[in-house]
Amino acid sequence: MISKKVVRLCYYLDDSPRYRQVKQFFYRLLSDPHSRVRTYFDATMIVLVIVSVSLLIYQIKQDLGWFGNAFEIFIVTVFITEYLLRAWVYNDSRAIIIERFERAEFMHANFRIAPALGEVINQKWRYASSPLAIIDLLAILPSFRGVRVLRIFLLFRLFKLFRYASSVNEFAKVLAEKRFELATLGLFAGFIVIASSTAIYVLEAGLPESRIDTFFDAVYWSLVTISTVGYGDIIPQTPEGRFVAMALIVSGIGVISFFTSIIVSSFAEKLRTLREHRVFAELRRAHDFTVVCGYGRVGEVVVEKLAAENAYFLILDKDPDKVELARASGYLALQGDASSNDMLERLRIQEAVRAIVCTTGDDVVNVFITLTARYLNKEVLIIARANKRESAEKLRLAGANHVVVSFESVGRVVNAYVDQPVAFDALYGILSGNKDVGTDAVVVPPDSLADGKSIDAIDFPHYRLVLFGVVVPSGRVSDLYTSVFELEKQQFHFHPPGDFVVRSNDILVLFGDDFSLNHFKDKLGKSGL
């Protein structure tokens, strides 16, 4: 009877979109590592914790009256609610029951509620016994002011901060990774402490001038000495006791330095991952960014230009030295394999990546990266560099939108230079954007000052611009009188005559200095492509 009701309730909840929405919201608020609301929630909680701890400390000697009590009640309510909510979103209990019920139905067995509920409780217990949950629970305790010892649980309220500051978690993780070394060291130090405590106790405990009365005193003295703190409140009185002290001091230095080196080395190892976390965190905010794979000489040039435009980009290289170099220039860089699905998915290739540039010096690698990226995202723009002419076709087959054959373009440039050095310098400067004169493609917005006007009426010389040509949709203009070049789905009309009429969404290809180009674009009320 009860079991039927429970199952029905579970199905009801499972069907209710509202219930799911609410739970999803709290999951995002409390646990989702990628959500934005969680960062705000964490910040609020940090402030609350600090305020409450400060108040508790203040209240040790002063009385805050009703305000202190009210605030404490408020805090505890928040903490208890948070604790319960976390227990709730930790897993889906209804799913467990439904699954068990359906399995029983399928096997034509009797559904028994007890084991299913046992499993539910077991799962929730797993949450309750996790260290952070225990800290949460203990952080609620200092409110019970009657018991003085409970006040020490104030500290747990501070520990609660761990939950909200992820970098602290990293610290704990680093220490956890060095478990073995730390345990060995602890065992060694523990052995020395016990040995020296025993020795000093045996040697000095009976003496009237000695301050060591109990074995606890001996352990206290040993620890103070081995840690190189040495308060000096207890001093060995006999030569034998001093021998023990000397041995303890020497081994103490060893223990401390060993401990320091473990911590330092583990952090040095972890530094890369910590940095990676930072890069990924930064990328999470970015949209439409470009991934440059391979920070060689070509990659450097691409990145330099992108950086000059303040475009979002990420450098990916297998070589740690290159990554270091990129970081030194202040760029976002990751060491990793761009051809691994995992890496590209972590970069959110489906949603956030606009373009991928393969500029490694190895065509095999370029093909592999292209293929992987195309497989993961059909839309992303892929531009690849081919170091050998034969590779160009392979890169296209692998899915690259554009292929740049390194030496072919150089050949053409050199060729042009032989005949026309001045013209070549001029054009190359304009195209590279390194001179103050540049080129831009400007889309004509509907109803703008250029829409429906002839070239003469727009009067480009007035804007200090030179019109190279106009890109129009294929077939819009008959090409009787202009030199026409076919592009993908569009036509480029070179140097159209003065009475050529420009329509909206035509693209004007212009030369001019940056100021004139921007001025003209402003006038058109639309930025260029």
Added chain:
Amino acid sequence: MPDNKHRIALFGYEKLAVDIADSLNSIRNDVIVLDSNEENIRQAEKLGFETAVVDYSRDQELRDAGIGSDIDTVFCLLPDDAENIFLVISVRSIDPVVRIVSIADSPDSIPKFLAAGADKVIDPYEISGLKIWRMLRKPIISQVMERTLMSELDLNMAQVPITRESFLDGRAIGDLRLRDFYDLVLLGMVDRTLGDEFIFRTRGLRHCLNAGDILVIIGPRAEIDRLKRDLDNRLPIESLPKLKKSAGDGSPFDHSDTTRD
């Protein structure tokens, strides 16, 4: 502007040089490939190049290959910057006027090449990198340039020297109405009285053009040739036929006086 009849020497026949030699050879047949490596030379010979084995550390061998006599342009395409710089210095010491073009592997070497006497240093990685950047950030421009100026199609960029007493001699660039007469886009010029710097068209409206100045223009090969011919023949501007053309999309032919070119 140097005439088109000159011999070109290519030093080094490795991966980059093969492509450059190929594309040079497709438009002229006065290219000679020089290398100290006989294997490379054999490769070049197979493809029909004129070749010679030259140890470029010996001046005499360079002279024998034609440096200082009939070679007008030298390309230094050796794989190593240090070797190329050595070659540039050697060639420059033999012939102070020969044009030397070198590739640089590292951007740090570029000033060294210029100091050694190279006229032009090309950074092949920069060219590829910039091309990728254009495709990424300026897709339309990139497409247009690839289809027009960078391809083998009939749209060229050219430099045209102004001849004495031609119709351009003594005129300011702002007064030119070149587009009324030719299907050409004027990009700018080099005014010899101001130096060798290229001046963009809209900057130097008041500059007076003189014989020896160079115009940089873009247009179909036939139009460029026509302009050159008219300049050479010193045709007066009055005798030039006005260009009559219409976009042909039904708009009336209108030659208003706002046109300035």
